[in-house]
Amino acid sequence: MLDSFNQTPFLHSVITIGSFLILLIGLIGALSKKNLFKVFLSLAIAESSLFIYFIGMHFSVDKVAPIVTDQVTKFSSNMVDPVPQAMILTTIVIGIAVLSLGLSFVISYYKLTGKMRIDEMDELGDNK
Amino acid sequence: MSIKQKISIQTISVSFVVSIMIIILLGILLNFTTQFQPTLGSDLLAINANSTETANAVTSVVTYFRGFDTLGEVTILFLSIFGVSLGLEGFKEKLNIFSYQNTLLKIGVDTLFPIIILFGIYVIVHGHLSPGGGFQGGVIIASGFLLMFLAKGDDFSINHKILELVESLSGAGFILIALLGLLVTDRFLGNFIPIGEVGELFSGGIIPLIYIFVGIKVSAEITALLEYFIRIKDVR
Numbered sequence: 001m002l003d004s005f006n007q008t009p010f011l012h013s014v015i016t017i018g019s020f021l022i023l024l025i026g027l028i029g030a031l032s033k034k035n036l037f038k039v040f041l042s043l044a045i046a047e048s049s050l051f052i053y054f055i056g057m058h059f060s061v062d063k064v065a066p067i068v069t070d071q072v073t074k075f076s077s078n079m080v081d082p083v084p085q086a087m088i089l090t091t092i093v094i095g096i097a098v099l100s101l102g103l104s105f106v107i108s109y110y111k112l113t114g115k116m117r118i119d120e121m122d123e124l125g126d127n128k
Numbered sequence: 129m130s131i132k133q134k135i136s137i138q139t140i141s142v143s144f145v146v147s148i149m150i151i152i153l154l155g156i157l158l159n160f161t162t163q164f165q166p167t168l169g170s171d172l173l174a175i176n177a178n179s180t181e182t183a184n185a186v187t188s189v190v191t192y193f194r195g196f197d198t199l200g201e202v203t204i205l206f207l208s209i210f211g212v213s214l215g216l217e218g219f220k221e222k223l224n225i226f227s228y229q230n231t232l233l234k235i236g237v238d239t240l241f242p243i244i245i246l247f248g249i250y251v252i253v254h255g256h257l258s259p260g261g262g263f264q265g266g267v268i269i270a271s272g273f274l275l276m277f278l279a280k281g282d283d284f285s286i287n288h289k290i291l292e293l294v295e296s297l298s299g300a301g302f303i304l305i306a307l308l309g310l311l312v313t314d315r316f317l318g319n320f321i322p323i324g325e326v327g328e329l330f331s332g333g334i335i336p337l338i339y340i341f342v343g344i345k346v347s348a349e350i351t352a353l354l355e356y357f358i359r360i361k362d363v364r
Contacts, residue, residue, distance in 0.1 A: 016157050066185035075177035081169030086189040090201050097208035104212040
């Protein structure tokens with residue numbers, strides 16, 4: 001009975017729906033939260049759904065990781081695609097860089113104005 | 129009353145449109161079947177089998193086939209740390225606001241710190257043989273320094289001059305290896321060191337060297353980033 005769950009199309013649909021839910025959580029947080037820290041961290045959560053989707057859609061039940069070990073002694077077509085993993089490695093590092101730069105802007109803004117919430121910002125004119 | 133009704137009708141219609149769009153998008157995504165025809169990845173695996181002698185194909189894609197991209201990636205990380213230091217390093221004396229006055233942590237960190245650093249170095253050096261590599265090992269080393277910051281408080285600080293020196297020297301080493309490849313093999317990031325056998329520590333040509341430089345650079349950068357973020361309160 002459990003074999004029907006261990007099929008590649010079923011696992012792909014599970015990964016699709018799960019990463020879509022994570023994307024929704026991140027977007028709802030980024031749109032509805034007023035604290036600047038929470039906005040940036042919600043964007044980071046929304047970004048992580050992309051990582052799961054990219055890696056997960058290249059997962060396949062009958063394939064192994066692209067690493068030669070004692071059991072798998074040579075490269076063959078029985079291995080998953082290594083290119084998405086390398087690209088996601090790049091994306092994770094760039095995500096860290098962008099997140100740290102944004103959080104440093106938040107800290108500098110708080111030091112300059114003493115405000116942290118989006119609905120209290122009025123540097124570019126009156127709010128009302 | 130009429131305004132309230134208008135807003136509620138607007139909300140209902142917008143949520144209706146959004147739910148229809150979500151259903152359509154999920155339908156498209158779920159019907160998207162990946163037919164594994166001969167792709168770029170299988171070609172790269174076939175090339176990797178007889179050209180680089182690296183056990184980990186992801187490492188050879190990151191540092192050899194896409195090595196120029198990795199150079200740009202490391203540059204983006206450097207620029208980000210540069211921006212953070214411009215924004216946060218206004219005053220010289222900073223206070224560590226995240227330290228715990230915990231005796232168990234203070235004693236245990238002396239035992240744990242060398243083990244974490246050793247594990248990070250292991251992950252960096254074996255990046256072409258096993259899962260892991262420069263970026264992952266660099267972050268592990270930075271987590272060891274984070275533990276020191278949390279436990280020691282203001283007693284432990286790192287000289288930023290030394291961090292900048294290590295970071296820039298490792299970045300220069302990366303470019304130097306790439307230029308040596310250009311001189312010897314007429315190709316930027318070309319492999320000019322004899323490749324050994326699959327599975328040995330000294331194999332893969334320039335790939336372990338590049339990953340070691342990337343690991344040193346990433347660990348110095350993430351440690352500098354942690355220090356900037358953990359000392360943000362000005363001493364008054």
